[in-house]
Amino acid sequence: MVRVSRSLNWHQSNWLLKNYPNSQNTKYDYPSRKAYTPPLHNNVTKHNKLSNEDIEKIKQTFLIRIKELDPSITIKELPEITNEYRKRFLQRFIIPSSKWFNSIEWDSRTITPKFSKYMLNSTFSFDAWYQKIISNSFNLTFTKHSLELDPLNIGDLILLPDSSNLLMCVDIPHNTKDPRYTFASSDGKLFFKTRSNIPLRIPNKLPNYLMDSRLLFTEFDHGNNSIGTIKNTQNIKILLPIIARQLVVRPILNNLNKSANDKLSIILKKLELIHRLIQNGNGPYQISFFKLIKLIDILNLNDFDNSKKFDINLNFSKLLSSNEIESLNSSTEIDASTFLATYWAIRLQQQDFLWGKIQVNKALLSPISVTVLPLVLYHNYYNNFLQRSNNAIKNGKSLLDSFIDDINNQSTTNTTNNNNNTTIITTTTTNNNKLDSSKNISQNYPEFINIFQNYCAGNFDDNSKIIALISKILRRLTKFKDSDLTKDTCKELLDLCTSKGTSKGTSGDASGDASRNTSKDSSQGTSKDTPNGINNQDPQFNLLHNNIEIALPNSSKLTKDQTLFYNLIEPPKLTQFSKFHHDFNDLKVYCIDSETAHEIDDGISIEKLNNNLFTLHIHIADPSSIFLNHEKNSDIQNLLNMALSKSFTTYLPDLVSPMLPKSFCKLSDLGYDNQKTATISFSVNVEVDSNNESIKILHNTFKVRLGIVSKFPSNTTYDNVDRILSNSTEENLKSGVTSDIQNDLRNLSQISNLLKKNRIQNGNAVIFGEGFNKGLVTLSCSKDGGPVINFKDQNDTKSVTLVTEMMILANSLAARLFKENKIPGIFRCYHELHLAKKAQLEFDILRENIKVNSHLPNIKEISKFGSLLNSSFYTDLPLPHQMIGAANYLTVTSPLRRFPDLVNHMQIQHFIKKKPFKYSTTDIQKMLPIIQSRDIIIRELSGKCNKYYLLNYLKEQIKKNPSQTFDVLITSVSNLGFIHCILPNFSSSMGILKLKPDLDFTPSIGDVIRNCKIDKIDALDGRLDFSMV
Template sequence: MVPIGSVQALLITRSFHSYIPRFRAPARGKRQQNKKEQAQIDYTQPIDNAQGKETTINSSVGTRKDIESINRDFLHRTKGLEPDIELKQLPQIKEEFDQRYKDRYVRPSENWYTKSWRSLKKPRIPSHKLINSNVQLDAGINVSSPMEFQPVRLMENPLNVGDLVLLKARPNELAMCVGLPNSTMDPRYTFVAIDGTMFFATKNRILLRIPHKLPSGVNSLIQPEEHHKYLPIGTIKSFSNQTNILPIAARQIITSTYPAQISKLAWKYLPITKKKLQLLHRSLQNYMGPWQIPFFTLVGLVQKLDLDKALDDENGITYLTNLVNDYQSADDVPINSPTFISTYWAIMQQQESNLWGEIHLNTGLLSPTSVTIIPLKTRHLYYAQVIEKLEANGYKEINRFVNLVNEKKYQDISTLYPSVIQLLKDFAAGNFHNNGIIVTLISKIFRKIERYKDYDITRDICQDLINEILPSTISNPLLLNIDLALPVSSKLGQSQQKLYDLTNKEDLQRNSGSDGDRYDFGDLRVFCIDSETAHEIDDGISIENHGKDGLYTLHIHIADPTSMFPESTDFDSQGIKTDILKVALERSFTTYLPDIVVPMLPQSICHLSDLGKQGQMTKTISFSVDVKVLPKSDGGSLEIINENFKIRKGLVSNFPKATYADVDRILSTPDSEASPVKEDLLNLSMISKLLRDQRIKNSNAIIFGEGFNKGLVTLNANEEGELTDVSFSDQAETLSTILVSEMMILANTLTGTYFAENKIGGVFRCYKQLSLDMIAQRQYNSMITSTKKGQFPKLEDIIKLSSLLNSSFYTGRPFRHEMIGAKQYLTVTSPLRRFPDMINHLQIHRHLQGKPLCFSQAQIDRLIWPIQSRADILKRASRNSSTYWTLNYLKKLMKSDPEKTYDVMITSVPQNGFAGCVFPDLSFARGTLKLHPGTKHYPMIGDIVRNCKISKIDCLEGILELEKL
């Protein structure tokens, strides 16, 4: 009995180690009892245990003997009523609590501090003060502060333990990466929030990343929870019998400190950042149409903008204009992390006002590369007026529109409601982001349309309604996406196309200069191996057999469109000055979609530069190198004589006809006596195989085998001539494709090394292998070993390993391309289709003439971000379009046979009864599989699950849901 004021508390603990206080009033004279059942008892007499009489004690008595008597009395009276209750003394309760706290929290922190943080420079903290120590990390332990960072650090290292991230599931709070993928069966990273909550996600769930290195000596943060006699407090990841914990000391000292500081400042900056973005938007927006600004450029502008100057009544507009025009971002300018985060959050909030479009993410850097700026008048103000009109008078206009739809008066709708039609088109095309107001309006419309009121509101049914109103509507609404800026839908794209159409061929030819400084390759055969339907032919291959010691000279000839522009010869200027090249930079790449191809350069330039016109002298940039095929007695390998590598401006004219099919046929047809053409192709094929073997064995290159890129989409014309009939093909690897790809890889690799050694700034292509845990790393290494043995990973292996593979990216630094197996990799082989190659060609022109380079390193670094942004946009658009047509195909099958079932392959760890899946023969048919409720053993990544039925398809959103029958 413990005195508490005038009340005494009896603490009773349950078997699961919690306690419930019981309160009993102190005795005052005699206890009132039921007069019929009990007689008066003298409670001051000694306790008779044999008789089991109920006893109490005077409040003035507090000896241990008295307390023990009360305990025995209480247990006797309650025996059988609460069998799971045991009575414990307060000292015993405290002792058990302390032991439980020590086993669950203190000991893990001690173990982590002594065993997982091995550094002589770490702060000295007594073990009993580890928790709530409030220690501050200093520079002495080599910890880098993530309060600011340089963007180039995102390119130097992939995601690793210590990096700070925002995740799709938790976009409003920073988390720290504390664990790497541990196997192909569970490729998820481990993250912890500021409060220590542990959760798991694959890298494709990351929205942005702040690079951060842990203090020196910290080997790990997460630990397996040790076994103790109490209930575990850790989190389960892969195995139900193993829980993992983040020790409190690790959280307080390392994982929560910087995320909490950055988040606190980001929320503090948010109102100011939103105001700055509103002001910047006025100066950045282009009335011709949406465009993308590099994300780090925008963050830099937010950092630099002075609100007092920008809001000045007299000079504010001038200040903003000058700031935007004069600001030049650079990778060596530190980015303030709280401003970085607050800018991201502010844009997400202002997307609802149609000021900003999509934030574009690169999956290799795990960082935003750009954000779309939406025009003020034609989008922001336009939709503000549309919304106001539709919401007025109790949604009167929506009701009128719906009535016309229900009555099928489509001509009236086209005349009276063009703004609603445009709203539906933009929604179907995916042009609204985080816009709850628009979603609400769309929902109100469809809930009142008779034939749609019971449907889920999707972009697909939006397009169905548009097709009813306007039957001649474009077949693929994704072509209207504002990020693509295609001429078919964008005023900006249309103005660019007009400039291209007005390009004067004669002026271009005059600008190309004389041929006196070019090397004439004469009648040397140049094989331009491509498909019959190739839009640009920008590469050719030659070989010279020196007839002794296995010595050959390889020539890779590349089209030379840059010679037509003054930037290649105007040595007094730097950068891009020509309007056509400025547009080419904005396009950055030829757009290849199943529905449409939009060239990066004007057709006139492509036609003048194309290789393959027999007998016509054509200008090239030619890359030549000697190689030596060693005899089989010496291993039969290939020696590349790097010191003989040359880059020259060339002239070629002899182009034997050579498609992929032609070359495969020639190489596979036995002849008693080979023609010169066949001899060249046989030698090229032999050398290409040796080049590949060398990349695999010496440089750990990764080659994908059977099953990769299956179900590629091809559109064929229907009876009306529209490209709507879908067919599928598999990307097959043949002798001809290996020949071409290996020669192009050789040219890009050798040129990358040449640029690095000669300190020429250029646009490199980089691939960084992900950091993995031990088991996952062994599995990855096993794939490398199998590849070296000629066993290339098949579809099942690719599915298992896909989450352990990174994505490549462009950079101005000569980093490794680890997947190709190149120390440096600089693309030069497709200048008609890739603007990075044009930049590198302009550098080559200046370098070969011994003149100042066209681009400084700082200029190259600034060009990287818009190029990477455009690459990300086109990659996603190509994937989305292929997915759209693939799901359309499945949707038709589903309508014709609703009970049809399919076999799918599992692509993710099953969670909550669902798992990611893909159709093995259709690469773009990816979705979610609902597993059978009675499933005892969930399938693993790479397993085939049979007898699955499609339950939902949204082609435009890319949603495919199936259920296991």
């Protein structure tokens, strides 16, 4: 019997019939591979039996002619085909599966399986040991604490931004040159991704006997077509054995994806109802993602069916006050499929303007909260507008058509340069195109202006309807039809609509007198509310201010009302100090900060007990007394709630939005000499060894007290303290610095250096050196009020080290106090990531270099290890902060600008006064989602604003010198010819480099690629594209 090794296509079949006409009456059964009667050879009559020689001639003739069409076709005997198939199956599937299966040290007490090739693609329905393995694949639940206790690991389930179904983490990073994790889908497809963009994680701990084995193998060269996945090089392919996929990956992924999909429709209905009942008509706000899931769990739609509005609201109020919601905490079990389906549902309803962005914690890799959009202001407004924009209004024209026609007839925009090389956009209008004042575009089309502003602010990043509308508009506008759809392009259109051909520095161009000021600046402070007199009140000054998540006054009526309240409320008069206050009398308190500091909330004192023994006092401003002493004052308590909703002072290059009103900050500020000021003071003795090489913290001497301080030496800015520490005693005396102040500062500096060394040696702290936080944006004011972009490098000077180490000491001591006395508090924690042996070894070598050689990582080394670093997070658990090198860490040093510190202060006050704690653990856990989400929102917007100004600066440089090139530092592995990079002198300059197709080497993380040009900049979207020259 003869078989063709592959089926014939239509052209090949016709060729066969043409060359073998006698075959037309012969029955062929391609491609079913059934037996067939071969066509007769020309020399053979119909009645003669074919000899072996005839058959061989037919085969050879057929093969020669068929190869002219497809050289890959061969004719083989069925046994040969069968043997080759079995060999391929053995090498590609059975051997890897057997190797993995037999490498596992099964739990012999409960599981004793033996490998068989018949396991492959079997359901194992009747094998008890199989049911034992997959038992955790059903009804999976987890808690928020489980996310906090362990970072991403093998077995965890995740979503990727471009994937709707869950994947499983099947491998962790193996070296610093490739920090990617490996994720597998239920069908075995592998994805190599970093953890930075994971929006959702479900903890899933595999049994120890599976964790101890490798799930992935390098596919060996078996001579057949590979079934593995290329990771880095063509000749090395990674394989997830079929049996591993069947036992570990597929059951739980299929079950959860199916279960979540089954729940999706009902969750969509519940979410829509919940949104109606929790939305705030005054503005967007964030709700805990976990609270939302609990509401979905306990909400019964039958209770709200056909009810009157009053009954619906009443029923929902009862629901919110139910035990299930009141008792919700970080230990509450969350159903994994509901968690996943809720995420899917929110993403779907984002298209309908019900929900804003989902805030994702970068440490937990989990949604923390979601922004609730007001129904009337978003859902009703935008859906009605999208419908109206296409409806005819007059003369057969739709609103959209009229807008586009008016823009196309609008004035042309020219760009000129003034003597200061500042870009000025001016508007010129011809008589023929001049619009009547009644048809001013910004007045006649306010909805379009609103959409453009919100799109530029990043409020519609997840909304395909708005993106499609803006794309349609740009394609029909003469000026923009050939432009890319970017936020900067939309900003140009917005300027045209509002005739914002503005003077320098305004209208979001923000290039002003852009200049590179490379002076070294160790300042740790920030700018005033309107930095250096810059006019940031123009709604288009920086369109990122309109971001609805950050909720600045120009984007939220809710925040406008809060701002008005902040401006009107007066702090209560100071009460007498209580018996619990300790007066430090004439002890000098050094408040070391920058000249432009917004709040002065910490100070340091030192007492020398003998040559090697010192008492350190860290004094922190005490705004908590204002709230605790006026708990019955409704205004004060409303202010406390508003402070929680802000959670932090927002610092942007062009704006500062304080957590507390200025009047309250001023009342609590330190630094007013001879004015008695309330503090919470942390005191501890430290002992320096005789060689000044090490230090010992004497924890048994630790005290925390309510304090009174009044002696504040002047001129203790960072720069002045650095000058004092660098100058000789005589030089300082000539400058008016007394010897006791010099001695105090020198002793504090010496102790701070030893504390830093102690954290590195004993706490395994990781500290960065040169190149970290370079090129930070600062703004100054030009003569006509526009912003001038400058840059500074944040350096670890002696004064910065002094303050940093004292604050870390106070926070570590406070954490120890809270943990030992079981005080509910808000801790800040950091977990190191799970790494494979080689990656962990490379990381340990870096740490050892810091320890032994005092070598601080430079920018190249930081780039190698950056992707292997986690993020810190707030929690109610006393977990370690491994980056700082602290067993526990609880922030208390900035209560004027961080709400967690203010909460911890109130807990300390009650502890000192032996009162029941103001906040229970459950109270703390209810605050955490708000604090965590605000932390995420502020950090993200701060980064965007810094990059916005940097990219506008680079735009100006390219305009002045279009041929300018840059050296970029590689920060990722190559992916499809693109690679992430950064400009070494600017920390916020993350971009993407397009590699040359004929490049004869593969760039590695930490490499510098020289002579790259900038291809594209989208400042509002933070996009920076490079290519190799």
